[in-house]
Amino acid sequence: MEVGVLGPVSVPVPEGATGPGKRARALLAVLALAGAEPLTDDELVARTWPTPPPDPAGALDTLRAQLVSYLAGPLTTDADRFVALTAESHFDEALALWRGEPLEDVRDTTYLEAQARRLTELRLTALEDRLDLGVREGRSAELVDEVRELVDQHPTRERLWGLLMTALYAAGRRDEAVSAYAEARETLADELGIEPGEALQQLLTGMLRNDAEPGADDAAPQPRRRARIPALTSSTFGREALTAELADLVVRDDVRLVTLTGIGGSGKSRVATLVATAVEQQFAEAVFLPVTEVVNAQQLAVEVALALGADPRADLADALAAFGADFRGLVVLDNLESMTDGSTVVRRLLEASAGLTLLVTSRLALHLPGEHERPVPPLEVPGTADRRDTIAATPSVRLFADRATSAEPSFRLEGREHDVAEVCALLDGLPLALELAAARVKLLPLDRIIDGLRTSLDLLATGATGIPERQRAMTTAIRWSYDRLSGDQQLVCDRLALFERGFTIEAVEAVCPDVDGVVEALAAIVDARLVRATPSRAEVRFVVLGTVRAFARARLFARADLMSSRARLASYLTGLAHASAGSLHGTDGAIVQARFDDDAADIAASTTWALEAGRIGAAVELLLASLSCWAAAGRFNEALGLTQRVLDAVPAQGPDAARLLAAAAMLSHQLTDHEQTRSYGRRALDLAERHGDRASAAMAQTFLGAELVLAGDLADGVPLAEAGAKGAEALDLYPLARQALSVLAMGRAIAGDLDGERRAHEERLELVRAKGDLGGTADALNTLAEIALDEADAATARVFAAEAVDLAGQRLPPVTRDATITLARAAIVEGDLAGAADRLADALPLSERLGQSLSLAQCMRVGACLAVAHGDADAAVRLFAAAHVLAPPPGESEVPFEQDLAAGLAEARAALGEQAARAAWTLGSALPLAAARAQLVEQLERVSSPA
Structure with missing residues (x-):
């Protein structure tokens, strides 16, 4: 008897009779799909019920009794017929057997869900084989739309992309075929974090080697469409500040090359698109070119010329010179690391035209002169204990919720905030990982997704056609390793979950005094690859893998100790x-x-x-x-x-x-x-x-x-x-x-x-030196440097403050911050305005990170003196006033007690005159902190870039 599984489970039902119920149909499907494979009763129960019934053996006997007429002979499936027909290339007849989603009424068990995914894969393969045959038979033009529709439904299947490229190319639509490769490359990077496979790359190579349309004059290259900035098809979250910062950088006259770096999946391409879109109107031409491994430097240079509308047959410099001396163009080169000689073409482009600005995305910096490297960080991740409204406003959560709603319209963030926060924390805010996890909500509930991520991030490497069975069983893999540890070793492994961010051997010994041979136990855990060493400035440290820590934490919390x-x-x-x-x-x-x-x-x-x-x-x-x-x-x-x-x-x-x-x-x-x-x-x-x-x-x-x-x-x-x-x-x-x-x-x-x-x-200096206190020595030296400034001895101040910075380094941020501010003051007194701006640019973020209003106010006062020296008395008075509101000097006087700062304020007021100075002071006093900071940064940039 044949059991239909290519849709809802179906079996012949005698006229007037009632067909088997859902669980009975599930058992029939399990038996039919098993074929000749012998199954124990336990295996039948596990494959038929989502959770075992109270009396598994009795429930199984009941179903067998209901199905006695169906079990009299061997069972087959319509899937068996489907496979036989496709093997003989009878694709239309085979595909006509499908009645809907496979096993759609019983796929609530792990086994049947996996079988449904297997059957869906068979159907897609048959569709691909049918289309491949049609293209080879010369029916490309009529099949393009059908292939495109399948690509849209299954955007991570490389074979479908290859069929689309081949059909377009054979139909005489070469440019569209090449564009399809670029689209495939971007989609695979966004969805899976991978490059196209060798087959797609070789297919593109063949197309690029033939610069004419099929059937056209081989000697005459055809014009190509310009590589416009792609339109994003989904929302972006948490990139506003980074986009604004990069947009300001890219349009600067003194900036020619900006490289966005980061690991795969960090969102470099998206940020580059956002930046290019934001600044597009400020350039005569703005183009976006994905870079592939099969394109060499010469070919890419030609692609750039074509995209800009220049003559690709001319020398690159001559071609670009035709645009004129005032020409400004922006070229975005996406994923440049895929070319071994990518930096070569970047250097050629920069040398060919002073009007070109390059925005490059690459996993590695190019290390070229004038390069401005900017890392693209992951999205902000909330704490899992944060308030719900705080979690909901966090960029990583907003991204996950948006993509989850796209995948499953019924998904709602409300009431699930803490679960989503946990997903975001497990994935460290990486955009690609968040999108892949969000796509799973149409298959799995949030708690199942969290469980999967706790056991292995391999879950995120799956394609859109479903999650492979082996990648949904990482808990089993961890338990397999864990179960092979001895009892004491398991106890140590559980207690490692106590540590938040790594541990030393001494710390493990301290929490495991009841275990003999802690070092040997830890060595066994490391050998089991449940723990790894981690870099530290102080000593040898180890860290538990995130998934293992979650596994161990559950066991630890269940322990009586x-x-x-x-x-x-x-x-x-x-x-x-x-x-x-x-x-x-x-x-x-x-x-x-x-x-x-x-x-x-x-x-x-x-x-x-x-x-x-x-x-x-x-x-x-x-x-x-x-x-x-x-x-x-x-x-x-x-x-x-x-x-x-x-x-x-x-x-x-x-x-x-x-x-x-x-x-x-x-x-x-x-x-x-x-x-x-x-x-x-x-x-x-x-x-x-x-x-x-x-x-x-x-x-x-x-x-x-x-x-x-x-x-x-x-x-x-x-x-x-x-x-x-x-x-x-x-x-x-x-x-x-x-x-x-x-x-x-x-x-x-x-x-x-x-x-x-x-x-x-x-x-004090004698006291701290006698104690061997480097931090105290640095602080005392900086104070003596400030005294030297009050005595108009800038040279001594510079020497003392520089020594303080060297001693404090990164170990003592407060002292480093204060001494850096002193160095900026000394540089102003000595007339080194650019050096002062550089020092102040270092001190400002330190002051903000450490949260001390006095040091931030001092940065503003020093910036005000810089403005005076640069000829902007009005801005200087405003900054002095804003600093006074933030942290007034001792005694509430408007005049700083430091002699150089007081002199700067006096000079600014004298330059403006009494009435204008009062007005500037009033305006500066009313400035919000963010506005005052922006004016300070503006002064630093003016001094650093006087042009």
């Missing part, structure tokens, strides 16, 4: 933080800071866990032990947020509150939040004195004193700072003693005792 494992990790990190604080300012400071950078995510996560688990004391100790490292790294915002959370959990009048309030005062001071610092400082000092906590009292005195000194209240501020200095010295609190000396020096400077200020900083 989860809480004790977390407690051991928190205890280990606390001990490590205490040791780090003791050596942070010594000769090993760089290594200590690098280790903290590696462990910071674990410290934050463990602090949060301790709070949520009610282990408040552990949270307090871990946070305070790591405080100096948070501060040295310039991560004040993160540290303050953690401190405030822990502070909320301790008794408001207890001794822990005093320690935490003093820490909050220090962090708020670094963030230049004056009001908050004074509040925290006063509360900390009151509680510390009440509990006899001398260390917290000294910290509160130092930073509260600093705030009062900055506000011009020397009478109260200096005595507090002096008390803080004495307390720090008595308790051997080195970092605090160093800070207190800075505050005292600042007080002397504000009081007009400049010699006293210098002596205090020289004393």
Whole structure:
């Protein structure tokens, strides 16, 4: 008996009888498709039911009883007839057997869904074979539309693209055939992140070698359509700022070559299209050319000439010169890395015409003179714990939701935000991966997609015709490796999920004291390829593969020892933080800071866990032990947020509150939040004195004193700072003693005792050098550089500040930022305006990243002095005013206390006159921060590019 599977499952039904039910039809289909393959009852149940019934054996017997008349003889399928007919090239007869989607009424089990995909593949192959035969029989013209329709339905099937190219070419539509290859290449890159296969490439090569239409005069090349910028057929998300930045760059007269780099699937081609579209009207010609592996430099040069409308037979320079001296053209070369000699043609084009600007996408930079390389980053990814509205507004989520709705119109983001956020996090915001995952919503629910991504990203390598069975079983592959570990090795593997971003062997030993031979266990896990080594500046570290971590996390959370494992990790990190604080300012400071950078995510996560688990004391100790490292790294915002959370959990009048309030005062001071610092400082000092906590009292005195000194209240501020200095010295609190000396020096400077200020900083320099504190030495040198500027000794200031930058480097961003600003000031005094602009361009992003308003205000003041020196007094006064609103100088005076900055303001006001200067100050005071920043950047660009 034949069972119909090329559509809904169908079987002969006697007149007047009722046909088998859905599950019975599913069993018939399973038996018919198995053919002579013997199946156990367990296999039959697994293939017939989505989930096993309560009594599998009884349910199977019931179905067999219902189907007894159908099971009397052997079963065949209409698919068997289909295969036999296609083997004899009877394609029309074979395709007529199809009644709809295969097994469409029973494909709710893994097995039957896989069979349906197999049958669909057979049908597509038969369609391709029929069309191939028709083209070879000379019916290309009449088949083009049919092939195009199939390509649109199955855009990732290379054979269909090849048939379309062949049919177009044979029909005399050569240009369209070549364009079809470019379209195929772009589609395959967007959908699968791959290049066309060898067959398509060879097909294109044959077409390119024949420059005439089939049947035309072989000696006369035919004109080609210009390579216009492609129109995007789907929405773009999260690329507005990058597109605007690149558009501004591409239209600059001094920019000839911009290269967009990034891994495959990062969205380089899309960004290039957006940029080209945005600037198209500013060029006489703007063309977009996909580059293929089969095109050499000479051929590509010809393609560019043809696209621009130049004579491809002439020398390239002569051809482009015909456009005239004022000609400006934009050429986009997409995926240039596919050519081995791509940089050669780029160099030729740049040399051939000064009017050409090239926008190139490539996985690698070209390393040509004048190249402006810009990486194309992944899209922003939300935290899975973020609010729903925050998640929904994130670019990666918006992209996923848009593509998912296109694939399955019934898809809705509302109510699924956190699931989508998890998908985006698993895929790291990579646009291609997000689009491929979103396309799966028409086949799989979100939870199934998430499960698949947790087990393997190979899920995303599938074509649009379905997901191969082997790539939906990566959980089995992980479990296969996991099950071959010993019991102790499995325990270690599970506990590796405790670590947020990698771990050391020592850390694993700390959380696995109950395991003998932790190193050997870890070696076995590495050998099983469940863990890999990861680069680190400090020590050897490892990281769990993302899919494996998700697998291990589920097992870890089910373990009874989860809480004790977390407690051991928190205890280990606390001990490590205490040791780090003791050596942070010594000769090993760089290594200590690098280790903290590696462990910071674990410290934050463990602090949060301790709070949520009610282990408040552990949270307090871990946070305070790591405080100096948070501060040295310039991560004040993160540290303050953690401190405030822990502070909320301790008794408001207890001794822990005093320690935490003093820490909050220090962090708020670094963030230049004056009001908050004074509040925290006063509360900390009151509680510390009440509990006899001398260390917290000294910290509160130092930073509260600093705030009062900055506000011009020397009478109260200096005595507090002096008390803080004495307390720090008595308790051997080195970092605090160093800070207190800075505050005292600042007080002397504000009081007009400049010699006293210098002596205090020289004393501080001796202290930090004796301690071997490179960061402290760099900071003291920068301060002495600032003093030298006040004394009009720019040369000494430059030497001191340059040494400070070298010492601080990337390890101490706050010091590097301040010393870089000082170098910019020194350069202005010495007349090196371009050098000052470069230095300030380095300092500005550092100031913004570290979140300190004072340093950002200083960047604006230095930029104002740059504007004065460049002849723009009006812009200078506006920037001075905006800086004053952001962070006024001590005493609330409009005039900066730094002599060079004060001189710059005076010069600008004098140049404008009193009335115009007042107007400029009023306008600058009203500028939003973003507008003030834009004016600063404009000044830097003007100085850097005076033309």
